[in-house]
Every structure is written in structure tokens, then in C-alpha cells.
Amino acid sequence: MTINLLFFGACREAANGAPEMKLAVTPPIDVQTVWQSLVAEHPALGRFNQSILFAVNEEYARPGQILADGDTLAIFPPVSGG
Numbered sequence: 001m002t003i004n005l006l007f008f009g010a011c012r013e014a015a016n017g018a019p020e021m022k023l024a025v026t027p028p029i030d031v032q033t034v035w036q037s038l039v040a041e042h043p044a045l046g047r048f049n050q051s052i053l054f055a056v057n058e059e060y061a062r063p064g065q066i067l068a069d070g071d072t073l074a075i076f077p078p079v080s081g082g
Helices: 010-014 031-041 043-048
Strands: 002-007 020-024 053-056 059-061 072-076
Touching (some): 002 031, 010 043, 031 053, 031 072
Parallel strands (some): 002 072
8 A cells, every 4th residue: 555745844855855745655654664664764853753753644643553555654853833
């Protein structure tokens, strides 16, 4: 199956500037497993391990959420404001 990945902010930079990509995966697969695979491929993403945020199909998601074919997984760095 194929999932769509979207990278935002500093995560985009850590993923070599790629704003989005498609990823072929073998089901069943969850958000955390995809994240671990991405960190292995782009080690700079690892600095966000403790504070990364995910959304699946535009809704916040937990790391254990199972993904389906065609899902869009958005990856956000920590956000702060004032």
C-alpha cells in the first residue's frame, strides 16, 4: 500500500527539504513504525523524537494509529508561540 507524507517546518528541512513524498509500506503499519523508518532514512529527524506531532487525514493522530492505503500522514515539529 502507499501512504502520502507531508513534512512541515523544521521537519521538512530535516527530510532534505522534501515537502511531501509517497511511501510504499506493507500493512498493517502504524504511525510510529513509519516515523522510525523515516528517522532511519533521514537521521536529522531524530532530534524531534520527544516532541513530534502527527496528523492522519487532517486529524491529530497518536503513534499507534494504524494507517490505511492512501492515507496522508502529516509530520509537524514542536510548535511554540507567544
